[in-house]
Amino acid sequence: MAAVRVEAVLAAAEEQEAEKRRSITVEKELELEYDLGNLLAVDRNPPPAAALRGAGPRREALLRALARDNTQLLVSRLWELPAERAGGAGGPLVAQLPEPTFRLPREKPAPKPRPPTRWEQFARLKGIRRKKKTSLVWDEQAKEWRRRWGYRRAGGDPSRAWLAEVPAGADPEEDQFARLRREKRERVARNELNRLRNLARAHRAGSAVPAAPLHPTGHQDRDELRRVARVARVSTASLGRFQPRLPKEPAEPPSRSGGKKRRFQPLLGNLAAERSRQLELLRDMGSKKPVLDITRAVNKQLRQEEAEAAAANKGKKQSKRGKRGRRQQRPGRSGKKSGARRQPQQQKPAGGGSGG
Amino acid sequence: LISCYRKPKTKRAKRFLEKREPKLNENTKNAMLIKGGNANLTVTEVLKDIYAVKKPFAVLYKRKNITRPFEDQTSLEFFSKKSDCSLFLFGSHNKKRPNNLIIGRMFDYHVLDMIELGVEKFVALKDIKNSKCPEGTKPMLIFAGDMFDVNEEYRRLKSLLIDFFRGPTVPNIRLAGLEYVLHFTAVDGKIYMRSYKVLLKKSGCKIPRIELEEMGPSLDLVMRRTHLASDDLYKLSLKQPKGLKPKKKKNISHDALGTTYGRIHMQKQDLSKLQTRKMKGLKKRPAEKSAQDGGATPKKSKSA
Numbered sequence: 001m002a003a004v005r006v007e008a009v010l011a012a013a014e015e016q017e018a019e020k021r022r023s024i025t026v027e028k029e030l031e032l033e034y035d036l037g038n039l040l041a042v043d044r045n046p047p048p049a050a051a052l053r054g055a056g057p058r059r060e061a062l063l064r065a066l067a068r069d070n071t072q073l074l075v076s077r078l079w080e081l082p083a084e085r086a087g088g089a090g091g092p093l094v095a096q097l098p099e100p101t102f103r104l105p106r107e108k109p110a111p112k113p114r115p116p117t118r119w120e121q122f123a124r125l126k127g128i129r130r131k132k133k134t135s136l137v138w139d140e141q142a143k144e145w146r147r148r149w150g151y152r153r154a155g156g157d158p159s160r161a162w163l164a165e166v167p168a169g170a171d172p173e174e175d176q177f178a179r180l181r182r183e184k185r186e187r188v189a190r191n192e193l194n195r196l197r198n199l200a201r202a203h204r205a206g207s208a209v210p211a212a213p214l215h216p217t218g219h220q221d222r223d224e225l226r227r228v229a230r231v232a233r234v235s236t237a238s239l240g241r242f243q244p245r246l247p248k249e250p251a252e253p254p255s256r257s258g259g260k261k262r263r264f265q266p267l268l269g270n271l272a273a274e275r276s277r278q279l280e281l282l283r284d285m286g287s288k289k290p291v292l293d294i295t296r297a298v299n300k301q302l303r304q305e306e307a308e309a310a311a312a313n314k315g316k317k318q319s320k321r322g323k324r325g326r327r328q329q330r331p332g333r334s335g336k337k338s339g340a341r342r343q344p345q346q347q348k349p350a351g352g353g354s355g356g
Numbered sequence: 357l358i359s360c361y362r363k364p365k366t367k368r369a370k371r372f373l374e375k376r377e378p379k380l381n382e383n384t385k386n387a388m389l390i391k392g393g394n395a396n397l398t399v400t401e402v403l404k405d406i407y408a409v410k411k412p413f414a415v416l417y418k419r420k421n422i423t424r425p426f427e428d429q430t431s432l433e434f435f436s437k438k439s440d441c442s443l444f445l446f447g448s449h450n451k452k453r454p455n456n457l458i459i460g461r462m463f464d465y466h467v468l469d470m471i472e473l474g475v476e477k478f479v480a481l482k483d484i485k486n487s488k489c490p491e492g493t494k495p496m497l498i499f500a501g502d503m504f505d506v507n508e509e510y511r512r513l514k515s516l517l518i519d520f521f522r523g524p525t526v527p528n529i530r531l532a533g534l535e536y537v538l539h540f541t542a543v544d545g546k547i548y549m550r551s552y553k554v555l556l557k558k559s560g561c562k563i564p565r566i567e568l569e570e571m572g573p574s575l576d577l578v579m580r581r582t583h584l585a586s587d588d589l590y591k592l593s594l595k596q597p598k599g600l601k602p603k604k605k606k607n608i609s610h611d612a613l614g615t616t617y618g619r620i621h622m623q624k625q626d627l628s629k630l631q632t633r634k635m636k637g638l639k640k641r642p643a644e645k646s647a648q649d650g651g652a653t654p655k656k657s658k659s660a
Contacts, residue, residue, distance in 0.1 A: 020560025043500040067539040072566045107442040108378035110597035
């Protein structure tokens with residue numbers, strides 16, 4: 001009897017629960033797809049086309065019912081997310097949304113890191129790292145901490161300097177203040193020039209990448225397309241020699257560079273230039289000095305090796321190397337260098353001996 | 357390129373330029389709403405309502421601009437560059453294409469996708485007299501109909517509409533503030549866009565029951581021409597930079613049942629020298645200890 005009672009009570013409780021849940025459950029053939037990060041729900045069920053064809057308020061009612069069902073499902077999902085009370089106990093209930101999963105195209109392409117400047121390349125090669133500088137410096141004159149540069153810098157305002165010493169080897173008549181001003185202008189100009197050169201190098205490096213735009217990006221101008229078409233033409237096995245041309249494409253002129261051996265001067269050109277060229281050739285043939293400067297070649301090779309070593313060491317240990325590391329390496333290196341330098345001295349007497 | 361060699365002279369200008377440059381995590385997309393040379397009342401009303409929905413991430417141009425987006429896109433691209441908007445909605449009207457809306461988006465200030473839609477029926481915000489939800493509410497988006505998956509053009513349209521209406525991406529959302537829902541149904545070659553205000557009613561359990569109230573602009577659209585981006589350009593625009601991927605935490609793994617496992621790497625332990633709990637009963641008695649040592653103990657063993 002008690003068991004029956006308990007069963008009845010449980011059944012009644014379940015019935016109540018189901019009743020409560022009925023108001024928020026929705027029956028659908030296919031489950032919806034949710035992207036909660038975007039508050040998005042996609043319903044793949046085909047809508048009742050016949051019913052929606054009839055115009056007027058019936059269609060509106062049907063659309064509204066469909067919308068209500070779908071919204072109920074989406075809101076149920078959103079309410080199941082982990083939520084907390086923002087701003088203490090009495091604050092509003094705030095749910096934490098996951099990352100949006102629906103892939104949408106970007107506004108602008110991803111930013112590319114800029115190529116290193118000339119100084120940055122050198123510093124990387126030598127292993128020089130930035131010294132952390134304090135922002136304030138103690139000024140003895142003013143007996144307080146002043147900034148390193150800028151407004152009220154330590155060391156006083158350079159434009160109000162009332163004394164400019166004449167340096168030891170300089171002309172006593174020269175205007176020192178004018179010289180200081182001129183040198184500052186030159187420094188600023190050189191700095192600006194180097195900055196622009198770095199920018200130009202970065203820009204050129206960026207645009208010399210043919211790999212990506214070999215397929216159409218939709219916004220290439222005519223020159224770029226022409227360049228890309230030329231690259232594509234030359235990328236055949238026979239280097240574009242037997243590639244048919246389009247009807248309106250102009251015939252390829254003989255390339256101006258054409259390799260060192262395919263470059264010919266015009267027959268009847270500058271006679272004076274031809275003469276000077278021939279005389280120079282004779283002079284070089286008769287001189288005792290070798291055409292190939294071995295010291296320069298060896299130095300170039302050493303620098304290249306140094307760069308490779310720096311690149312390799314950068315992968316391994318960045319901190320322990322640097323100036324100390326280079327200094328330790330020098331005994332080995334200098335042996336090589338002196339060995340190289342000794343060679344021309346050895347060769348020369350031999351050459352002289354054999355020639356003379 | 358001018359931005360490279362001309363540096364900004366004020367902090368404000370620098371901030372302005374920084375807002376517009378390409379970033380890892382991008383800004384919310386802005387939309388520009390433009391009227392064509394012969395826009396009629398319906399189209400103007402549509403633009404005004406969409407502007408109200410998309411505020412403050414939209415710009416509504418007051419004057420008429422005589423351009424044809426499908427023929428010449430340079431003027432759109434110029435506007436996009438000047439106002440830093442990557443979405444646009446262009447409204448026009450002529451006898452051949454009445455009540456025309458061209459919805460589109462840009463990639464790198466060049467047109468990516470454009471879809472021309474015709475407005476067959478329009479009910480404005482002011483025609484429905486009830487209370488509206490606050491400006492700037494993030495809407496819930498629902499797409500109904502299998503056409504949005506089957507047809508390629510409809511798929512792009514779905515992506516465009518999501519991009520257009522989704523608003524800023526937020527990490528948290530106030531559950532009581534889910535007030536606005538945009539419902540798109542694709543049926544019979546037509547797309548019905550309806551906007552409803554959501555009323556959360558008490559239900560027996562934690563999740564509220566939803567009641568909808570029609571609010572806001574409702575449009576009956578039909579697709580006309582399209583100008584979709586080529587597949588590789590679209591793929592290029594979808595590419596996300598590597599920095600956005602969340603960093604994997606090493607030595608943590610999850611199994612299918614939801615348990616999280618961690619891995620600790622230890623050095624080799626000498627098990628004989630392990631510090632364990634002292635159990636008095638197991639302590640070595642002096643007799644056993646001396647037997648182990650071999651009898652050579654320094655202390656004199658006490659007779660038991």
